[in-house]
Amino acid sequence: MxxxxxxxxxxxxxxxxxxxxxxxxxxxxxxxxxxxxxxxxxxxxxxxxxxxxxxxxxxxxxxxxxxxxxxxxxxxxxxxxxxxxxxxxxxxxxxxxxxxxxxxxxxxxxxxxxxxxxxxxxxxxxxxxxxxEIDKCNKEMISKYLEYQAVSHSDDEDLDKDSDEYIDPRWDALRKLKNK
Incomplete structure (x- = not known):
């Protein structure tokens, strides 16, 4: 069958x-x-x-x-x-x-x-x-998620793309090639 x-x-x-x-x-x-x-x-x-x-x-x-x-x-x-x-x-x-x-x-x-x-x-x-529901989620995983989110968010603030000092790393590599 x-x-x-x-x-x-x-x-x-x-x-x-x-x-x-x-x-x-x-x-x-x-x-x-x-x-x-x-x-x-x-x-x-x-x-x-x-x-x-x-x-x-x-x-x-x-x-x-x-x-x-x-x-x-x-x-x-x-x-x-x-x-x-x-x-x-x-x-x-x-x-x-x-x-x-x-x-x-x-x-x-x-x-x-x-x-x-x-x-x-x-x-x-x-x-x-x-x-x-938030109180039924695995508390250990939620704390790891929140920790990751906090680290990820602080990295984003360090690389503020509106800042004049920010340089895209790809352009930096091209400048090195140009200066050779």
Whole structure:
């Protein structure tokens, strides 16, 4: 049995009615996907597939939490996931993604694997900046970060580029070549 079999949907078996699917996306799912973005989590996915005259409408609702590194202290943190997404699948000559919500699926293929779409919907629901609340961050890492930031900031003040005395080191090297 293939590792993605439970995420495959046979479009030919979907009648005119709506069909509901439910998936538990736990550690096994993230191990199968084997992608570095999100590697741990516990997310429930509810999917309804409705056949229309021209297409199949996939309505996804994913909710739960994934573990990702905090941008501030690098410790693992829980990121809540709650997203609703739609995917429309139409038959055509060859596979193409017409937009974020529309896929053209080859007429000779009847089975669609939704595993990667589930993963994408999770990843796209994660904010760009993800940090713990300040009191939950690793205190040792925060103190190192603040120490680095203070040193870095004082170096910037020493090299004030608006000052008349500041000379870009690249120009200094060129002057040495010129004076030879």
């Amino acid at each position: 293939g590792k993605f079999n439970k995420y495959k949907i046979d479009l030919e078996n979907i009648s005119d009615e709506t069909v509901a699917y439910s998936y538990e996306l736990s550690q096994d799912f993230f191990d199968i996907i084997d992608h570095e973005g999100v590697t741990k989590g516990d997310v429930k996915a509810e999917l309804t597939v409705k056949r229309t005259n021209e297409a199949f409408e996939f309505d996804f609702h994913l909710f739960g939490a994934v573990q990702i590194p905090c941008d501030r202290c690098l410790d693992e943190m829980d990121q809540e996931i709650d997203t609703i997404n739609r995917l429309v699948v139409k038959y055509g000559v060859e596979y193409s993604e017409e937009s974020d919500e529309l896929i053209i699926f080859p007429e000779d293929r009847r089975i669609i694997n939704i595993a990667w779409y589930l993963y994408e919907f999770i990843v796209l629901n994660i904010p760009i900046k993800h940090v713990h």
